Amino acid sequence: MKHQSINLHEKLAGFTETWSPRIVAELNDYQIKVARLEGDFVWHKHDETDELFLCLHGKMAIELRDGVVHLAEGELYVVPRGIEHRPRAAEECHVLIVEPRGVINTGDAVSKLTAAGDRWI
């Protein structure tokens, strides 16, 4: 077909790595990504941009220095730029992420969890 929708469930079924966002679409200079989360991520921040998380499946939390945001399926949260945060998920959780092209998943905290930033699926 010439024009085709993007099925997020099918995209997520195409990889198994956690904390490794995959790009599924672009919107101007923004990227739409899906990721599998499980366990605790690293504390980090993005000084240059806000970051949107939409929970697609399961449950997750985003720890902030002064609180925590809980996300279940169909819930979203925008982490403001410059705010330290740590995503975590007790059990595997699937999320949609929206952020500008070129954002690194670990922000200012480069570590073994830093993922390649340009992986499409």
Add this chain to the structure above:
Amino acid sequence: MKHQSINLHEKLAGFTETWSPRIVAELNDYQIKVARLEGDFVWHKHDETDELFLCLHGKMAIELRDGVVHLAEGELYVVPRGIEHRPRAAEECHVLIVEPRGVINTGDAVSKLTAAGDRWI
């Protein structure tokens, strides 16, 4: 609570009008909106921006001049800037829309379906 997620289902339960997107969050200079769609919208385009539709509930289609994109729950499509399109939904459908702040729902085709562009819920 100091920090709170945004529940899309609850937001959609807060209004009944169709073709009247409501802003639920901002991401930098982009807005995240929810809308109820039913029936045929108008043909229009946005010369200055792409537009993302993510189907949250039900089914919809986006007619293009050279094809059609069908969206079911969990499927998304990015209409490229400048491309004429007409969303439609045989039965009520709920969608998430992501686009820059200030975009008018009917783009270049101002009509009775043109909605106020700054309605938060």
